[in-house]
Amino acid sequence: xxxxxxxxxxxxxxxxxxxxxxxxxxxxxxxxxxxxxxxxxxxxxxxxxxxxxxxxxxxxxxxxxxxxxxxxxxxxxxxxxxxxxxxxxxxxxxxxxxxxxxxxxxxxxxxxxxxxxxxxxxxxxxxxxxxxxxxxxxxxxxxxxxxxxxxxxxxxxxxxxxxxxxxxxxxxxxxxxxxxxxxxxxxxxxxxxxxxxxxxxxxxxxxxxxxxxxxxxxxxxxxxxxxxxxxxxxxxxxxxxxxxxxxxxxxxxxxxxxxxxxxxxx
Amino acid sequence: xxxxxxxxxxxxxxxxxxxxxxxxxxxxxxxxxxxxxxxxxxxxxxxxxxxxxxxxxxxxxxxxxxxxxxxxxxxxxxxxxxxxxxxxxxxxxxxxxxxxxxxxxxxxxxxxxxxxxxxxxxxxxxxxxxxxxxxxxxxxxxxxxxxxxxxxxxxxxxxxxxxxxxxxxxxxxxxxxxxxxxxxxxxxxxxxxxxxxxxxxxxxxxxxxxxxxxxxxxxxxxxxxxxxxxxxxxxxxxxxxxxxxxxxxxxxxxxxxxxxxxxxxxxxxxxxxxxxxxxxxxxxxxxxxxxxxxxxxxxxxxxxxxxxxxxxxxxxxxxxxxxxxxxxxxxxxxxxxxxxxxxxxxxxxxx
Numbered sequence: 001x002x003x004x005x006x007x008x009x010x011x012x013x014x015x016x017x018x019x020x021x022x023x024x025x026x027x028x029x030x031x032x033x034x035x036x037x038x039x040x041x042x043x044x045x046x047x048x049x050x051x052x053x054x055x056x057x058x059x060x061x062x063x064x065x066x067x068x069x070x071x072x073x074x075x076x077x078x079x080x081x082x083x084x085x086x087x088x089x090x091x092x093x094x095x096x097x098x099x100x101x102x103x104x105x106x107x108x109x110x111x112x113x114x115x116x117x118x119x120x121x122x123x124x125x126x127x128x129x130x131x132x133x134x135x136x137x138x139x140x141x142x143x144x145x146x147x148x149x150x151x152x153x154x155x156x157x158x159x160x161x162x163x164x165x166x167x168x169x170x171x172x173x174x175x176x177x178x179x180x181x182x183x184x185x186x187x188x189x190x191x192x193x194x195x196x197x198x199x200x201x202x203x204x205x206x207x208x209x210x211x212x213x214x215x216x217x218x219x220x221x222x223x224x225x226x227x228x229x230x231x232x233x234x235x236x237x238x239x240x241x242x243x244x245x246x247x248x249x250x251x252x253x254x255x256x257x258x259x260x261x262x263x264x265x266x
Numbered sequence: 267x268x269x270x271x272x273x274x275x276x277x278x279x280x281x282x283x284x285x286x287x288x289x290x291x292x293x294x295x296x297x298x299x300x301x302x303x304x305x306x307x308x309x310x311x312x313x314x315x316x317x318x319x320x321x322x323x324x325x326x327x328x329x330x331x332x333x334x335x336x337x338x339x340x341x342x343x344x345x346x347x348x349x350x351x352x353x354x355x356x357x358x359x360x361x362x363x364x365x366x367x368x369x370x371x372x373x374x375x376x377x378x379x380x381x382x383x384x385x386x387x388x389x390x391x392x393x394x395x396x397x398x399x400x401x402x403x404x405x406x407x408x409x410x411x412x413x414x415x416x417x418x419x420x421x422x423x424x425x426x427x428x429x430x431x432x433x434x435x436x437x438x439x440x441x442x443x444x445x446x447x448x449x450x451x452x453x454x455x456x457x458x459x460x461x462x463x464x465x466x467x468x469x470x471x472x473x474x475x476x477x478x479x480x481x482x483x484x485x486x487x488x489x490x491x492x493x494x495x496x497x498x499x500x501x502x503x504x505x506x507x508x509x510x511x512x513x514x515x516x517x518x519x520x521x522x523x524x525x526x527x528x529x530x531x532x533x534x535x536x537x538x539x540x541x542x543x544x545x546x547x548x549x550x551x552x553x554x555x556x557x558x559x560x561x562x563x564x565x566x567x568x569x570x571x572x573x574x575x576x577x578x579x580x581x582x583x584x585x586x587x588x589x590x591x592x593x594x595x596x597x598x599x600x601x602x603x604x605x606x607x608x609x610x611x612x613x614x615x616x617x
Binding site: 157165 | 272280297307309313318324341350359363366376440442443445467473478479593595599
């Protein structure tokens with residue numbers, strides 16, 4: 001499939017997920033945003049060799065996925081594109097940090113291998129958390145909440161409008177590249193000669209479209225402020241979030257798996 | 267160029283968030299000021315800005331053939347936006363592009379967003395506009411040549427700065443073991459190539475737009491019809507080659523030592539196994555958290571057998587209990603999966 005069309009359908013699929021109804025979807029977007037940022041910061045602050053302590057952190061996003069009814073596999077389908085990038089940077093660690101940490105039988109595990117795995121886990125957790133945030137938060141709700149905390153009007157409106165235009169443009173680009181490739185069989189990408197006119201055409205067309213859009217917005221009474229639908233968010237938001245944040249911090253301070261293990265092993 | 271969360275420590279990510287937010291605040295302020303001066307409401311430009319950022323977003327999906335290599339690349343868009351919208355509006359548009367990429371495509375982490383905005387939008391829009399684009403557009407050579415020059419120089423230089431920032435931020439976070447010098451040597455040449463390609467693409471687009479509707483491009487004096495002189499053009503191109511070539515070699519050989527010194531200056535207890543040597547234990551917030559953890563542990567003495575201090579030296583510590591504990595966590599995780607399903611069904615019934 002065309003890359004642009006793929007991206008456009010991906011946006012729509014995420015938007016569909018965000019329209020589901022679950023306790024997680026009902027939480028206020030701001031509280032979810034705060035929790036996600038705290039979670040990612042906690043995950044990132046783990047020592048690069050503290051693989052056991054980090055392991056327990058998976059419980060938080062997992063809980064979110066299960067309550068919201070979004071399959072974890074949906075998130076992993078996204079991971080397959082991004083994880084190699086994280087892997088590529090961590091992959092040198094085993095070669096540069098060869099000091100042996102411990103050995104399982106004859107297999108010696110170096111500090112480098114442990115830090116590589118930790119890095120991968122950190123990347124995976126952060127991605128799981130941010131995907132969960134987006135998949136449970138429609139863009140309208142996000143913009144409304146951003147306005148509530150006095151984010152400048154121009155940034156919020158720009159975000160909303162851009163988001164609306166993106167899928168339209170992706171379709172436009174898909175059509176253009178498809179017709180181009182049909183006329184240039186066996187060619188990888190757009191030829192050097194056509195770079196300017198290709199993107200230039202798109203720009204001119206979009207500028208005109210923007211003018212027309214603006215005209216119709218004015219006719220409908222637009223004066224710089226968007227109106228967002230009035231959804232009532234769960235009052236529990238501000239009760240649940242502190243509990244979860246405290247859980248994150250406690251898991252960072254105490255090595256939970258080791259504590260649990262020491263209950264059973266002397 | 268999009269950084270992932272796992273590459274950054276919270277301290278570095280937070281600092282970059284603050285820096286980017288400050289520049290965003292400045293941009294909003296400047297746009298408001300412009301609004302007062304021109305008495306044209308900012309929201310009138312909103313659709314254009316949104317369309318342009320959507321276009322940059324979509325433009326990144328188009329892969330261009332890179333001549334002679336058989337591979338292809340895509341544009342980044344900072345210079346393009348700044349030339350069409352100006353630096354302030356361009357910066358805000360780039361923020362929304364990066365935000366949407368981060369949120370909906372997991373391209374770049376949420377915590378790393380501040381760094382990504384700084385690396386890709388700040389240099390492209392501000393450095394690119396004020397130090398490269400505007401001075402070049404003020405010269406009196408042919409507009410077409412000015413546009414080509416400004417976009418190629420702008421893209422190459424700002425991308426080099428962005429790539430260098432990526433290296434710097436990663437090194438300061440101390441998460442990868444990659445030595446600073448080799449990371450720089452890896453990043454800069456690659457982005458030199460990417461910058462050149464992006465510069466060519468941007469210039470092609472700007473020249474096309476200029477030929478069809480010149481009033482769309484910032485800083486172009488439409489009345490001028492001065493013929494370009496071959497001598498001036500060649501001289502400027504030569505200067506570019508010297509700046510790019512010379513600047514790059516300086517960056518590769520000179521800067522790292524100074525920075526390495528700075529890095530080591532921060533670490534008092536570093537065991538310095540590698541060149542970079544910044545350990546997270548020695549760095550910023552983590553050390554105090556670890557210390558606190560130790561002291562809390564001593565006071566509560568929940569499990570006296572379990573020594574926290576030895577654990578921080580060797581995080582796997584009492585390995586067996588670690589393994590057993592991990593297994594328990596795994597069981598809890600599986601439990602959550604089932605409980606989650608149960609919870610969901612219950613809420614459906616309630617609804």
